[in-house]
Amino acid sequence: MSAITDVSSLYVRLTSDEDAFEHIQIYHFDAKIIVGANENAVSFLTHSVKLRQRSEFFNIALSNTWIRRENGVAVIHKPDISPELFEEILK
Numbered sequence: 001m002s003a004i005t006d007v008s009s010l011y012v013r014l015t016s017d018e019d020a021f022e023h024i025q026i027y028h029f030d031a032k033i034i035v036g037a038n039e040n041a042v043s044f045l046t047h048s049v050k051l052r053q054r055s056e057f058f059n060i061a062l063s064n065t066w067i068r069r070e071n072g073v074a075v076i077h078k079p080d081i082s083p084e085l086f087e088e089i090l091k
Contacts (some may be wrong), residue, residue, distance in 0.1 A: 031062065031071055035086040037079035046090060048074055054089060 029045040036042050051058035052068060058076075067074045078086075 007084040010057075032073050032075045033086065034075070034077040035079070036083045040081070040083070042086075043081035044086060044090065050090070 029047060031046050031048040031051060033044045033046065033051070034041055035044065048058075048062045052062055053059075061076055062074055067076070069075065
């Protein structure tokens with residue numbers, strides 16, 4: 001079996017196993033999105049590629065010229081987006 005086949009097989013298994021994929025996401029993220037305001041603010045740790053694929057806004061916002069980074073993690077604060085709406089975007 002080639003290395004490409006091995007990686008492809010692993011990707012299929014991980015992305016089809018929701019629990020395993022969520023576990024990986026917790027530890028391997030490159031974006032922190034803070035949505036909501038004040039005491040209703042919620043932080044989401046996620047993958048920038050996932051956001052860029054789903055939203056033109058995040059595609060632009062996560063570009064190297066616009067984004068603020070903390071310890072290598074892109075950080076965006078959007079107080080005008082509700083946590084419930086953002087959770088739907090991530091699904």
